[in-house]
Amino acid sequence: MKSRHLSTVISASPDAVYAFAAAPENLPKWAAGLAEAAAEVREDQLVVASPMGEVTVKFVPPNDFGVLDHEVTLPTGAVVANPLRVLTHPDGAEVVFTLRQLDLSDDDFDRDAAMVEADLARLKSILENKPA
Template sequence: MESRHVSTVIAAEPDAVYAFAAEPENLPRWASGLAEAEVAREGDLLVVESPMGRVTVRFAPPNEYGVLDHDVTLPSGAVVTNPLRVVAHPHGSEVVFTVRRLDLAAEEFDRDCATVARDLDRLRELVEGGS
């Protein structure tokens, strides 16, 4: 299985980046590959309309390590685990998302990686802009 680490550097402290990215209401603002509309909560699950249809998302519990790993349950019932980390960087923070190819064709995998890169760039713009 092929994996690709997609990252961006954000000129903000890791705690601030983590807090913004971990807030479910912010997901539609920056995570277009996951949330296209308002996020609903069902217990500890998030329910979102995504480009893949209605999915549920379960994030790692809040933590001091910048871990935002999340499991996405697709409409088919398949569960995809997505590693996502906010780590300290000399210029603030680096956000790293690991994209796994799984059963995707090469073109689909490249498209997923490009979507994640755009999403992380949007996260950077929002955090650095103070929005």
């Protein structure tokens, strides 16, 4: 199984990036690969319409370390763990998403990587107030 670390540097404080990315109402604004519409909060999970169908997302509790790890339960019932970090960077913040191939073909893995990269670019654009 392969892993790929996808990242972008954002000219904003790590606290601002974390706060924006962690807010459930912001998911559809930047994480189109995960959320197509507003997330519904059910107990300690988010339920979102995604390109894969309805999925549930459970984030780690809010923390001071920039950790936004989350588990996505797919319509099939499979659970995918997604490490996501907001790190301090000399130019602001670096957002790092670890993508794992699991049982995906190489083509599907590349497609998923492209979707994550698009999401990270959208997050950067929003937080730097630049057009996507």
